[in-house]
Amino acid sequence: MTTTPSRALAAAAALAALAVLPLSGCASPAAAGATKAATSTTTSAAPEPKGYTVVTQPSLRPGDPVPRPTEKVVLTITGKTVQGGEVRLDLPTIERLGLVEYSVDDKQAEGHRVTFRGVLLRSLLDYVGAEDSATLHTLALNDYAVDVPASDAFDYPTMLATSADGRRMTVEHYGPTRIVYPTDSFDLDPVTYDPRWTWQLKEIEVR
Numbered sequence: 001m002t003t004t005p006s007r008a009l010a011a012a013a014a015l016a017a018l019a020v021l022p023l024s025g026c027a028s029p030a031a032a033g034a035t036k037a038a039t040s041t042t043t044s045a046a047p048e049p050k051g052y053t054v055v056t057q058p059s060l061r062p063g064d065p066v067p068r069p070t071e072k073v074v075l076t077i078t079g080k081t082v083q084g085g086e087v088r089l090d091l092p093t094i095e096r097l098g099l100v101e102y103s104v105d106d107k108q109a110e111g112h113r114v115t116f117r118g119v120l121l122r123s124l125l126d127y128v129g130a131e132d133s134a135t136l137h138t139l140a141l142n143d144y145a146v147d148v149p150a151s152d153a154f155d156y157p158t159m160l161a162t163s164a165d166g167r168r169m170t171v172e173h174y175g176p177t178r179i180v181y182p183t184d185s186f187d188l189d190p191v192t193y194d195p196r197w198t199w200q201l202k203e204i205e206v207r
Helices: 005-043 091-095 121-128 151-155 190-196
Strands: 073-079 087-090 099-106 112-120 135-140 145-149 159-164 178-180 201-206
Touching (some): 073 091, 091 112, 099 159, 112 121, 121 151, 121 159, 145 190
Parallel strands (some): 073 201
Antiparallel strands (some): 073 087, 099 112, 112 159, 135 201
């Protein structure tokens, strides 16, 4: 049987209409879902950090050159660092890593509750390129030495404190820097973690 041109054109038009219908029907739910997901991502707030309050944002970040000290050097980092040698830091440089704050019961030293301010130890380790698998050999001014797993800095908001109750810490008050653990926010075994509260800290060797 011979198909006339008019019947052929009608059939082609019908097939084209059928092809469009499923596409338009499936596209709308997907587009709506994508829009909803995008809106949800945009409006969701960042979670609050656990165990500490951010005081200042960092102005010194990994990859930045180490500033020349303008004040007395209070901490020296040695060993496996990206800087490839001693990293000598004064208090202003340390605090450029971003200040945080929290309160803990300082039963070992001050004997009462203290609000410490300083930088997260992990911020310091990130800056010098220390990995979380490293060991930190910490040394105090009185030659007290203890090995601290670097993972402590990445698992908890462990602090390198530079002030206590709003004041710089003198040597007589366990400064000028000390390592503080967030014992109020995390269940930390004192037998394991208390010896790692190094005060009068003067050197960290990354091993």
